[in-house]
Amino acid sequence: MSTKTGAAGKTGAGASRAPSASNFIRQAIEADLASGKHARIVTRFPPEPNGYLHLGHAKSILLNFGLAQEYGGRCNLRFDDTNPEKEEQEYVDSIIDAVNWLGADYGGTALYASDYFDFMYRCAEYLVSSGNAYVDSQSAEEMRANRGSFTAPGTDSPYRGRSPDENLALLREMRDGLHPDGAHVLRAKIDMASPNINLRDPAIYRIKHAAHHRTAGAWCLYPMYTYAHPIEDAIESVTHSLCTLEFEDQRPFYDWLLEKLADGGLFERPLPQQIEFARLQLTYVVLSKRRLIQLVEEGHVDGWDDPRMPTLAGARRRGYTSEGLRRFAERIGVAKENSWIEFSILEDAMREHLNDMAPRRMAVLDPLKLVIENWPEGKEALCEVPNHPQKPDWGKRPVPFGRELWIERDDFAFDPPKGYFRLFPGNEVRLRYAYVVKCIGYDAASDSVRCTVHEDSRSGTPGADRYKVKGNIHWVSTAHAHAAPVRLYDRLFGVPQPGSGERDFLLDLNPDSKKTVSAQLEPALREARVGESFQFERHGYFARDPDPNAFNRTVTLRDSWVK
């Protein structure tokens, strides 16, 4: 049985990761491959270009593209652009950008539902001719009233009995722009008494005299999602059409439509199969489009790519890596249970990847001056500091050392709490990769810590190891460091499930989600490229922002010291 160790186990040469976990989608795929129903699988990621992609989309993208890669199939990037009033080119561009960043391979060519409008319309004429669709001329209100309720069946539209010829003539008039918006709608003819409300003659085409971002004025008749989506899938020979749980009730219509069209010779079998999975819900995060828009428009964040936003643009600017997201998606799995993923899983996935790939640097976020009284004025030393202590092959860099240094304010305590082993009067610590110093006092007038140095304690020199100190703190030379804005981001919301119940989610905003400090950075950080990630030793991971010199905190290091 291949569920546990089959194709799922191939993660590529050099990969040492555990085999992917079994899940119900892989099982369905493997069954279809084993039975010969499909020789190769085709999936798709079908965003509507009416907003920015977020972490929830990342789950779907990684799932669809991941499965295709894993089983040697293909995954299409297809824009579901069937509603011209809500869609824009700007969103198309940002979505392509995000998909590329995630590393998804869609073959370089994005597909568009709007490219299929002609074919979809031909399908509609076929449905009309074969008596499976009719033009309804009720108002939207009448249609709603006649749909019935959960417990009461609907009632047939007075226009339900129109002849195929009459319907065809009307449909063509609708297409040709002879009728205003809302005058008529094309409906599938199924069953107004169905216990599944989605089967009570769903609308499949509506009139919209609106310009489309790609087809411009070519159409004034646009297909509805429920109708368009199955056809898009079938045109592209999609084998497994993955979507979220709320479309479960829609599946009978999906199958009904494709069966009718296949009966009419418009498609060949086997037809695509829709499979639903639970959408991502992340604690301390909000993912609904409505709420995201509100955060931006009301100025609670600094735009769509604010590093606190769960958009992919924001995540990227925050310093999250696509590889980290991939690990995250692998860990949370995919199932049908509506669940809340703890934010710590995302953070841990990021730490894991960043720990592996981020060079180490020293940065003092809350500077306090330290003066070494027995170090001559003007004397300078160059300390050799490893770029990654676990990866000697990454080499070392020289970091200048002198009489005056910046250290972290937190690393000094005049009156230390119990268990504190950093700097306090009388105590010794090592200045990381440099010298051991002894604190001899604190000068309030100049707000500086006074120390003496053990000159024979320099890291890497013979005998330096005989100084046994518990504390090991980072530093930068005041004469060589440069100041830079560093944004210390924290979660945007202060509660696990923002806005749960009736509560306004804005009330749950974390007032301290962004704190900017003026940090002192070691010289090597001047050369950081935009987007590049570093570990600021003992602090966390930070990424260079597009803003000059600024860094964004991606995630802190774990800290097991309980004060």
Place this chain on the structure above:
RNA sequence: UGGGGCGUAGCCAAGCUGGUUAAGGCACCGGAUUUUGAUUCCGGCAUACCUAGGUUCGAAUCCUAGCGCCCCAGCCA
């Protein structure tokens, strides 16, 4: 109230064609190593699988009846 789903540890999630001690991850708690109170490494962490009955030598896995949560009544997707 009709229909469609889902219920395995604090949070995810395997297992479900019944059969050794109920995978794995996150979180948490110990301990070792450590020039990051980081990383890494070891160890601990469900006599229990929504509840109650039943079938069976044996059930998280099969049957019955309950209970709980989510989704559906757009000319949105």
